[in-house]
Amino acid sequence: MKRSKDIKKKRSFKRRLIQLYAALLFNAHLRGFIEGEIYTGKTKIVCTPGLNCYSCPGAVGSCPLGALQNALAASGKRAGFYLFGIMLLYGLIFGRTICGWLCPMGLIQELLHKIPTFKIPKSRVTRALSYLKYVILAVFVIAVPLWYGLWHDLPLPSFCKYICPAGTLEGAVSLISNIKNNGFYGMLGALFTGKAVIMLVIGLMCVFCYRAFCRFLCPLGAIYSLFNRFALIGVKVDKSHCSGCGNCVRHCSMDIRHVGDHECIHCGKCMDFCAQDAISLKAGKITLLPPKSDLADRSLQSGKKRQKIKTCVGAAALALLLFALIWFNFIDPAADHTKAELSNQQSSAVSETVVTGYEPGQYLADFSVITLDQKRFTLSEQKGKVVFINLWGTYCTPCVQELPLFDALYREHREDVEVIAVHSSIITEDISAFLSDKGWTIPFAVDTEDDLVWKTVGGTSSMPQTIVIDPDGKVCFNRHGSVTKELLNTFYQQAKANDADT
Amino acid sequence: MILRSGLALKQTDPMADIYTPQALSNALFHCLPLILLSFALTVAAVLMSVRIKEKPFQDVETVRDLLCKKIKEPSPLIEKERRVQRTLHVVGWCCFGLCMVPVLIYLCIPSHFAAADAKGLSQTIFTLLCHILPWTLISIGALSVCLILRDKSILRETEAAREIIKSSDRQKIQDETALKNKVQTSENRKTGKGVMILRLGILLTAVVLIVMGIMNGSAQDVLNKAVVICTECIGLG
Numbered sequence: 001m002k003r004s005k006d007i008k009k010k011r012s013f014k015r016r017l018i019q020l021y022a023a024l025l026f027n028a029h030l031r032g033f034i035e036g037e038i039y040t041g042k043t044k045i046v047c048t049p050g051l052n053c054y055s056c057p058g059a060v061g062s063c064p065l066g067a068l069q070n071a072l073a074a075s076g077k078r079a080g081f082y083l084f085g086i087m088l089l090y091g092l093i094f095g096r097t098i099c100g101w102l103c104p105m106g107l108i109q110e111l112l113h114k115i116p117t118f119k120i121p122k123s124r125v126t127r128a129l130s131y132l133k134y135v136i137l138a139v140f141v142i143a144v145p146l147w148y149g150l151w152h153d154l155p156l157p158s159f160c161k162y163i164c165p166a167g168t169l170e171g172a173v174s175l176i177s178n179i180k181n182n183g184f185y186g187m188l189g190a191l192f193t194g195k196a197v198i199m200l201v202i203g204l205m206c207v208f209c210y211r212a213f214c215r216f217l218c219p220l221g222a223i224y225s226l227f228n229r230f231a232l233i234g235v236k237v238d239k240s241h242c243s244g245c246g247n248c249v250r251h252c253s254m255d256i257r258h259v260g261d262h263e264c265i266h267c268g269k270c271m272d273f274c275a276q277d278a279i280s281l282k283a284g285k286i287t288l289l290p291p292k293s294d295l296a297d298r299s300l301q302s303g304k305k306r307q308k309i310k311t312c313v314g315a316a317a318l319a320l321l322l323f324a325l326i327w328f329n330f331i332d333p334a335a336d337h338t339k340a341e342l343s344n345q346q347s348s349a350v351s352e353t354v355v356t357g358y359e360p361g362q363y364l365a366d367f368s369v370i371t372l373d374q375k376r377f378t379l380s381e382q383k384g385k386v387v388f389i390n391l392w393g394t395y396c397t398p399c400v401q402e403l404p405l406f407d408a409l410y411r412e413h414r415e416d417v418e419v420i421a422v423h424s425s426i427i428t429e430d431i432s433a434f435l436s437d438k439g440w441t442i443p444f445a446v447d448t449e450d451d452l453v454w455k456t457v458g459g460t461s462s463m464p465q466t467i468v469i470d471p472d473g474k475v476c477f478n479r480h481g482s483v484t485k486e487l488l489n490t491f492y493q494q495a496k497a498n499d500a501d502t
Numbered sequence: 503m504i505l506r507s508g509l510a511l512k513q514t515d516p517m518a519d520i521y522t523p524q525a526l527s528n529a530l531f532h533c534l535p536l537i538l539l540s541f542a543l544t545v546a547a548v549l550m551s552v553r554i555k556e557k558p559f560q561d562v563e564t565v566r567d568l569l570c571k572k573i574k575e576p577s578p579l580i581e582k583e584r585r586v587q588r589t590l591h592v593v594g595w596c597c598f599g600l601c602m603v604p605v606l607i608y609l610c611i612p613s614h615f616a617a618a619d620a621k622g623l624s625q626t627i628f629t630l631l632c633h634i635l636p637w638t639l640i641s642i643g644a645l646s647v648c649l650i651l652r653d654k655s656i657l658r659e660t661e662a663a664r665e666i667i668k669s670s671d672r673q674k675i676q677d678e679t680a681l682k683n684k685v686q687t688s689e690n691r692k693t694g695k696g697v698m699i700l701r702l703g704i705l706l707t708a709v710v711l712i713v714m715g716i717m718n719g720s721a722q723d724v725l726n727k728a729v730v731i732c733t734e735c736i737g738l739g
Binding site for chain 1: 559567612618638650697704707709718731738
C-alpha cells in the first residue's frame with residue numbers, strides 16, 4: 001500500500017517536472033521579461049505544441065493557434081500548408097498528451113486548482129459543456145479569420161483578439177508590468193478590459209473546476225482531440241487485463257467516457273486507480289510509464305537498464321534546457337535588444353543646444369527613404385510642416401484599419417501636413433498590390449533591410465506606432481498603438497501650437 | 503471602474519490614457535489581500551499535505567456494461583431501455599446539430615462580416631455573439647438534458663440486469679463472458695493494422711505539407727507574424 005502511494009507520488013511529481021520543464025523551454029528567452037521585448041529570432045518559425053502566446057517576452061516559438069488563425073486569414077494569398085502540416089504532426093505524435101504534459105496553460109490551470117476551495121465535480125452537464133470548445137474552434141479560430149481574410153483582406157485572429165487568456169496573461173501582463181513599456185499604457189482600453197475580465201473569470205473557474213479552460217474553451221485541445229484515438233504517445237488500456245470495472249473513468253477529472261477518448265489528456269491519473277494494472281503510458285510499443293505492478297515485479301537487470309535509459313534521457317533534456325537558456329539569453333544576436341537603445345544614445349547630444357533622439361522634446365535625426373512611387377522622402381526637407389510618421393505592416397490589423405484616418409488627415413491639411421507610412425522591413429506580400437485598390441493618397445515606403453527608419457524613430461516589435469514631428473523638427477509625440485480621428489486632430493493642433501510657441 | 507473613469511477623462515482630453523500605472527497599481531493593491539490569502543492557503547495546504555478529496559464520478563454506463571456482459575438474452579425491459587437510450591442519444595445530437603444550423607447560416611452570410619474598421623469590427627463581433635450564444639447554450643442544454651435522461655434509463659436497465667443475474671444459471675453466464683473476450687481480441691488485431699495505416703498516411707501528409715509550406719512561403723509567414731507583437735492579440739489596442 002505504502003509502495004503504491006510512493007509510486008503515485010513519483011508519477012505525479014514526474015509529470016509536474018515535465019510540465020515545468022516544457023514551460024521553461026518554450027519561454028527560454030528570460031531576458032525578454034527584464035528588457036520588456038519579445039524574441040525575434042529564427043526559432044519562432046517553429047510552433048510550440050501547447051498554448052504559449054508568441055507575444056510573451058520569453059517565448060522562443062510560435063503559438064500554433066495564433067499561427068493557424070493568421071494562416072487562415074492569409075488564405076486568399078497563399079495556403080497555410082506549413083501550419084496544417086505542423087498540426088497534423090503534433091496531433092499524430094502526441095494527441096492530447098500535449099495538454100496533459102507540455103502545455104504551459106495546462107500547468108497554470110492545475111496550479112490554480114490547487115487553491116483549497118470546494119470543487120465542482122464532473123457530471124453529464126460538464127460533459128455536454130466540453131463540446132463548447134468545438135463551437136469556439138469553428139467560429140473564432142476558423143470562420144471569422146477566414147472570412148475577414150478572404151472578403152476584406154484583413155488579418156483578424158479573432159480568438160487571440162477577443163478571448164485567449166494566454167495572450168492577456170503571458171503577453172499583455174508581462175509586457176506592461178515592465179517599466180520600459182510604460183508607453184503601452186496608452187493602448188489599454190475597452191479591449192484590454194474585456195480580455196482582462198475574461199482572463200480573471202477563466203482563472204476563477206479553474207480554481208473551482210479542474211482545467212476549466214482546457215475542458216470547455218480551448219480550441220487547441222479541440223484540434224488535438226481529433227487525433228487522440230490514434231496518437232502515438234498516450235495512455236493505453238491492455239484489454240486482456242481490463243475487467244471493465246470503470247475505476248479509471250470514475251476517478252478521472254476530465255469528462256472521459258473511456259480512457260484514451262477525445263477528452264483524455266493522458267495525464268496517467270487513472271493508472272493509480274486501476275486495480276488490474278491494465279493502463280500504461282506508451283509511445284507505440286515502447287512503455288514510457290508502466291503500471292505499478294510492473295514497477296514492483298521488474299527483474300533487477302531490466303530495472304538497471306531502465307534506470308540507465310532514464311538517466312541518459314534526463315541528462316540530454318537538462319543539457320538541452322541549459323543550452324536553450326544560454327543561447328536565447330546570451331549568445332543569440334536576436335536576443336540583443338540594446339541596439340535600438342544605442343541608436344538613440346549615439347544620435348543624442350550632437351550639439352550642446354540641440355538634442356537629437358526620438359523622445360518627445362528631442363529633434364529627430366534626419367533620414368531619407370524612397371517611396372513606393374519612386375520619390376525620395378527626406379525628413380529635413382519637410383521643415384515648416386507637421387510630419388506624421390506611421391509604422392505599419394500589411395499583416396497588422398489595427399495598422400491597416402487606421403491608415404484611412406491618416407489619409408483623411410492628409411487630404412484635409414495638405415498644405416501644412418506631411419505623412420509618411422513606413423512598412424516594416426518584414427514583408428509578407430506585395431505591398432503595392434495590397435495598396436492598389438485602396439485609393440489612399442499618403443506616401444508609402446518600405447523600411448530598409450537594416451531598419452533605418454525603425455531605429456531612427458525608436459520603433460519596436462510592436463505596431464502600429466505614430467511619431468508626430470512639429471514644423472521645427474522636434475518630436476511632439478511618439479506613441480504605440482492605434483489612433484483615432486480625434487487623437488490625430490489633437491496631435492496636429494498641439495504640434496501647430498508647439499511651433500507657434502517657439 | 504478604471505475604464506469608466508478613463509473614458510470620461512478621454513472625453514475632455516483625447517490625449518489622456520485610460521489606464522495608467524498608478525490606476526492599475528491601486529486596483530492591484532485592493533485585490534492584494536485576496537491574492538495573498540489564496541497564496542497562503544495554497545502553501546499551507548501543500549505543507550500540511552491536505553488532499554482535496556473529489557467524489558468519484560458515478561459512471562452508470564460502466565456498471566451497466568459490466569452487468570450486461572453476463573446476460574445472454576436481454577429481457578424486454580432491457581430492450582425497451584436500450585431503445586430509449588438510442589433514441590435519447592440520437593435526439594440529443596440532433597438537437598445539438600439543429601441548433602448549430604442557425605449558427606452556420608449566420609456565419610455563411612457575407613453581409614454579417616461587412617465592417618472592417620475598428621468600431622465596426624467590435625460591433626460585428628458583438629452581434630455575432632448575440633446571435634450564436636443563445637443557440638450554443640440551447641444546444642448544450644438540450645444535449646445535457648438528453649444525457650441526464652439517458653443516465654436515468656441506464657440506471658433502470660442496470661436494475662433490470664441485476665434482477666436477471668440473481669435468478670440466472672451461473673454456468674451459462676461465465677461461458678458467455680469468455681466467448682465475448684475471445685471475439686474482442688481478434689477485433690483488436692484488425693483495428694491495430696488499420697490504425698498503423700492511418701498513422702503512416704497522416705505522417706506522410708504532414709511531411710509533404712510542411713515541405714510545401716516551406717516552399718510556398720507560409721513557414722516564413724509564421725515567423726514574420728511571430729516576431730512582431732500583435733498588440734490587439736494581447737488586448738493592447
